[in-house]
Amino acid sequence: MKKLFLSLSMLFLTYLASAQQTWFVSGKGNDQNSGKTESTAFRSLQSAADLTKPGDTVIVADGIYDSSTANNGHSILTLRTSGTVDKYITFKAKLGATPEIRPFSWGGITILGSYINIEGLKVIGNNDSITLIDAISDTKNKTPNAKYNTNGIIVEGRENAPDKKPHHIRISNCEVGKCPGGGITVLEGDYVTIEDCKVYENAWYMRYAGSGITTLNNWAFDDKPGYHIIIVRNKVWNNKTLVPWEKTGKLSDGNGILLDVTDQKQGATNPNADAAVDTVVKKTQPLKPRRPEWKGRALIAYNLSVYNGGSGIHTFRTAHVDIINNTTYWNGQVVGYQELFPNRCDDVVIMNNIIVPKPGGAVTSDNKNTRIRWEYNIYPKNQDFFDGTNNILADPLFINPGIDPTRHDFKLSPKSLAMGSGSVEFKFENDTALKLLRHKGNLNRGYYR
Template sequence: MTLRLIPTTLSLLVSFAVSHAAFATEWHVAPNGDNSRDGRTPATAFRTLQHAESVVQPGDVVLLASGDYPSDPASDRADGSALLKITRSGRPDAWITWKAAPKARPVLHPRAWAGIQVEGSYHIIEGLTLVGANDEIALVKALEAPKKATKDPYYNTNGILVEGRRNGADSKPHHVVIRNNSVSKFPGGGITAIEADHVTVENNEVFDNAWFMEYGGSGITFLTNWQVDDAPGYHIVVRGNKVWNNRTMVPWSKIGKLSDGNGILLDVTDQAGGSGGATNPNADAVVQAARPAAQKVEAATATADPAPPPGVAKGKRPVWTARSLIANNLSAFNGGSGIHTFRAAHVDIVNNTTYWNGSVVDYQELFPNRSDDVVIMNNIIVPRPGGKVTSNNRNTNIRWDCNVYSAAQDVFKGARDSVADPLFVKVARDLRDADFRLKPGSAARDAGCAEVPQALDLAGRKRPQGKGRDRGAYEQ
């Protein structure tokens, strides 16, 4: 297998879009606003994000003032409900931006199927805080919810969802950037993209998600990517995120057992599937046939059930030939794996740090499963006590080298691997209080490979800083 050095064209597109936006409209939203106003200044702000979505045009910017943004109880239970549902699209030269106003801290409190649901293209979601209902939910009630015929979004709310299943085969969402957000405490998945393309998830904090949903969610998930073009560069980018304490406590209803709760999951880009052997990501349970018809409508909004809503012509998913990048992420203390791919192809997993994952479902730290053409290099992989570094199930073309792991393993071996304690500065279960940089003397310093180089580390520092590139998410 030949390693390919792939630049991303997304930054050029975003820069062009931002310059075009200088001639577009700024819309303002505030919790004390009024939808009868014009929304063009902070003093005349709209009250709801959904009203802003009804007027926004390509190139526009929507600025959110500080305060709390609740969802609407009257519509939360509807199929496909969201605090903000984005169906309009920007253009390649005029992206639409949704972000916090300068020095503002807007906090969204969704209780619908999703917090922000993106069904359009050319959007940037930036600098927002989304907080789910986990603190309110009792586990005993969440365990009873899957037994009911009518599914309740209260136990399944996703944070940010790029949702392509509701669109026809020729109108899937694409070119979406989700960056610098905090997404936490959602009973469903944190940040999820389904049947989408050209999606970048970067520099977010994603934690305490997927606890109560019945659909096997994770912190950051890409499911059944839908390739819309053959443009060069990475089509999927997961970069510079801190992801922790995402876990499942309710069995995935399709298999009747706990599953997923991963930090980062790239899930199903191949064309296989159906009822003939598709499994959950750890290959320890076979996915059963579709659920009864009475449950299909609401299940279609959940993270891990790929059935389209009624009336949508699904079409045949194109063969996935594009490449994905998972780089400079810190993934720790999740109930599933830190990072893994399931039935996925053409992925570079480079310069990540994973630590003590798999505590609920006993998944390995960082591993491909039934995947092809996956490069795993320059990562620091520290399994929890009793955990394992990686595993290999029906993979092909795995390129593994220059990784540091603290426990010996014989699954994949690289000539430049190191088995050593990476010597982190400070480990803490809340990654906002931790410091996973490397102490002097670490085997991961100045020892990285240069085949898939990253220009920056998780903190935005240029690579390399010393005699060579460091392994893991941080460059010293």
């Protein structure tokens, strides 16, 4: 009987140790609270993050979360603890709430761990309080001021050990705007999904040439087939760079969506391909560990990308990408990139997209690409770079296009040649992608409505 009691006690203790906890954060909370109920909510996001374990959920109620609620000098929320494959750590807005993170240092949310969900959070930077002349003046200082380089949400793997890079991250239904640095940025990560987000007016004042949504130097978690990077159903607009990139002294990037460098060459990147970048590593500098070859695939689908400073969608030194059913409109506002631009890439499918360049702009270009499949796209001016089938040269006839997709209407007129003329031939890599797209057999070209 005693042995049975001890066994039951051990089982109970094991259950308690593995039980999933829900934590609460509120603009009316207090960090001296327990954080375990709505009435005893924490005030700062980091107080909850420091206690989370695999499987835990953090519910974020209405409130302003800025540097006054942060207990570190880097980001308002830094996620170091990882979940597990069957127990993600989740930070999400309370149902019906619109909590707002206002970063003024290096970041709003920095993700260093793995198996993490971010849902329904709003990150708004300080662009409105910055002048361009001050941002340019700061580039003369050797040490950058974080104020001019604040990122919205960043998956940051550069300082992690080679076997500890962040992976299996899902960012959904978030709003990221007005950050002087990048909007949503993934550095040396893998298995990242970015879906149903609004990303706008970012990267204006940084010295590092950012974009709205960026993945850079994907670090392979494994070699499994299928989509490792999924970017779907996002609205991305008015992201641009106004400060020259420190590596070249020229304006660069400011794209809506950028997949940047999955090859294994070391050295600085230059998506503009118009300036020489010094890639010689000084002997006094240790070489970084060589990135494992990234054999995964990326899906960019049903996104709307408009009025950005660089391309609407841009891939540079990247392989294995499916760019399907997106709409890009009047991009290249600052650096003049082409609307939908694969550059030094391999194995890229570009299909069922609506591509409308600004007056005087170009649809696409071809710079040292291999295996580009270009089919069933519609655009109002000709492109002579890629051969393909069933492309349409016509105005897609949007209802009311404009710089802000939340106020303007990019639906198609019933008379649009893009209606019912797309292809369902394309086979997505796995069932997960089909579930994310939420529908099958769409015959229209352009983004998901």
